[in-house]
Amino acid sequence: MKSGWRLQIQTGCTNTKAQVSQILKYCNSRCLAVVPQGGNTGLVGGSVPVFDEVIVNMSLMNNIISFDKVSGILVCEGGCILENLITFLDNQGFIMPLDLGAKGSCQIGGNVSTNAGGLRLVRYGSLHGNVLGLEVVLADGNVIDMLGTLRKDNTGYDLKHLFIGSEGSLGIVTKVSILTPPKLFxxxxxxxxxxxxxxxxxxxxxxxxxxxxxxxxxxxxxxxxxxxxxxxxxxxxxxxxxxxxxxxxxxxxxxxxxxxxxxxxxxxxxxxxxxxxxxxxxxxxxxxxxxxxxxxxxxxPEALMKAGAVYKYDLSLPVEKMYDLVEEMRTRLSDSANVVGYGHLGDGNLHLNISTAQYDDGILTQIEPFVYEWTSKHHGSISAEHGLGLMKANEIFYSKPTATVSLMASIKKMLDPKGILNPYKVLPHS
Known part of the structure; x- marks a missing residue:
């Protein structure tokens, strides 16, 4: 394929696991890069092609497979829209432990792949605690069945955690088993x-x-x-x-x-x-x-988009330091931008937004790398809940030491030796 060509493949509504497996096996054999895509609601370019990658869109893998009313365990396909799952569970007297502003479009497979946080993490915790099992298709087409429904399973390495938050760079999530709490009225x-x-x-x-x-x-x-x-x-x-x-x-x-x-x-x-x-x-x-x-x-977020151009930063910081960054950014930018701060105070997640009439390279140079340096200096994370994607991949060293990033790269090399899955994302481009 010539540079810039994009082929979008939507998996059908039957035998989807086999179809995803066949697509990846074919692409891997020919060194064709692949971008898994769900609701495409991310903010860091994690689900968009950079050059000529094949898009594997999961939207039609949207079936609820089973729900156990005794245990509250839901098993569904990765393309299920979060709001549809919320509605389904509401009718069963249960709730999703995850709630996002983008719930009308985002998909559970993408939520898991980015380890989405959301509005009620302070009560229900992260997806690392709520996801009980996954079915994942690896780069070579092999299907890894980790779709357990047990809350306690202490047999060997808990490999599903490798894929929670990996942003589709290690495998494509096709099914999810998640623990849901009863609805309290x-x-x-x-x-x-x-x-x-x-x-x-x-x-x-x-x-x-x-x-x-x-x-x-x-x-x-x-x-x-x-x-x-x-x-x-x-x-x-x-x-x-x-x-x-x-x-x-x-x-x-x-x-x-x-x-x-x-x-x-x-x-x-x-x-x-x-x-x-x-x-x-x-x-x-x-x-x-x-x-x-x-x-x-x-x-x-909608109001910010209507106000004009916006530079968005999703940061995790010690609660006592969170708003210091907002105030320092206001001093730094003076009257050239409207700096706003909001977020999940209960779990130390700041959404720093710089709103301007239009995008300006001069303003961007005032923001970056200052915002990353400030966050690193105060022992924070440059990504609290939206992942690294394309936009922050090269900035990972502000939050992770070199040895840790090298180990991540080794895991990527082992599971995806040809580097076909979501290239240029998560890890530094070099």
């Missing part, structure tokens, strides 16, 4: 205002202590993030009076006793107000109001 959501970032940190510590087992989400956004949503998204309003606050916190609790949970949250909010940790707040009175609170938080 007592859900409360509060939207709060804090006057400074220290209060946000203290509020998080207090929430973990006093809300404990019912805390399911702890999200934060700064005033600039809220302004973007209010100015660029229709039908969104501030649930608090129009006083300007520097930070906003969204807390969600999920439990089994509606009266107890509500009283526990109200008691926590009263204590936080008396301690001066929150300056204002609103507690959702029904499901519609709760959804409107969540819409503010989930609407930030």
């Amino acid at each position: 007592s859900v409360n959501v509060a939207f709060l205002a804090c006057s400074d970032y220290f209060s946000c940190q203290k509020l998080l510590m207090e929430a973990k202590r006093k809300l404990g087992e019912i805390l399911s989400a702890f999200e934060f956004l700064d005033s600039k993030s809220l302004d973007l949503v209010l100015n660029h998204l229709d039908g969104v309003r501030n649930p608090l009076p129009p006083t300007v606050h520097k930070f906003y916190i969204l807390i969600e609790t999920t439990g089994s006793d509606e009266t107890y949970d509500r009283q526990k949250l109200e008691g926590f909010l009263l204590h936080a107000m008396e301690a001066g940790l929150i300056s204002d707040g609103a507690l959702a009175q029904d499901i519609n109001q709760a959804s409107s609170f969540w819409h503010i938080r989930e609407g930030i």
Whole structure:
């Protein structure tokens, strides 16, 4: 194939494992590079071809294979859209332990391949803990059946973890076995205002202590993030009076006793107000109001896209240092850009976004490599939940030592000796 040609192959709805195997066996024998693709919702170029790679699109591998109502174990194909799985489980009285803003498009195979984090990791943990098994097709077409449904299996190396977060560079995920928790019907959501970032940190510590087992989400956004949503998204309003606050916190609790949970949250909010940790707040009175609170938080990426050009960074940092980077970036860029910060405070994940009228190489040189150097200096990760893909592959050394990257390269060489799977992604291009 000439450089720039792209052949898209969609697997059919029957005998899909064999079809993926045949495609990879053929491509491997002829040294044709392959890019696995799901919902294509990533932010780091992990699912797009660079030159003349063959695209293996998994969208038609979207069958739910089985669901056990006793154990809560779901087995499905890799092309299942996350929102469809959420709806299916909701009808069964269960929930997915993963929830993302892109749930209407992203696929579970891609979620696993990028080790997606999402909104409720603070409660349910990462996919490394929830995925029980995988079926994976290797570069040479061999199918590796690790599709276990046991929560405890201590026989040898747990190889599935190699593929969780490998971004399709070691194999294509065709089936997933995942543990899903029962749906709890007592859900409360509060939207709060804090006057400074220290209060946000203290509020998080207090929430973990006093809300404990019912805390399911702890999200934060700064005033600039809220302004973007209010100015660029229709039908969104501030649930608090129009006083300007520097930070906003969204807390969600999920439990089994509606009266107890509500009283526990109200008691926590009263204590936080008396301690001066929150300056204002609103507690959702029904499901519609709760959804409107969540819409503010989930609407930030859409609002940023509507505002113009945006440089996006997904970072993991010590909670006490997270917002320091936002403030330093504002000082560094002055009036040339709108710097906003939001994310999953409960698990130390900052979404740093620099919004400008148009893309500008001069601004980019002010951002990079400064943002990576700052993150490395403070012992953070340059990718918290979106992977490395193409855009960050060469920056991996900011988060991983040379010996670790060399070991990763050795594993890649062993499983994909011809280097056909998702080239130029995850590992340094050299």
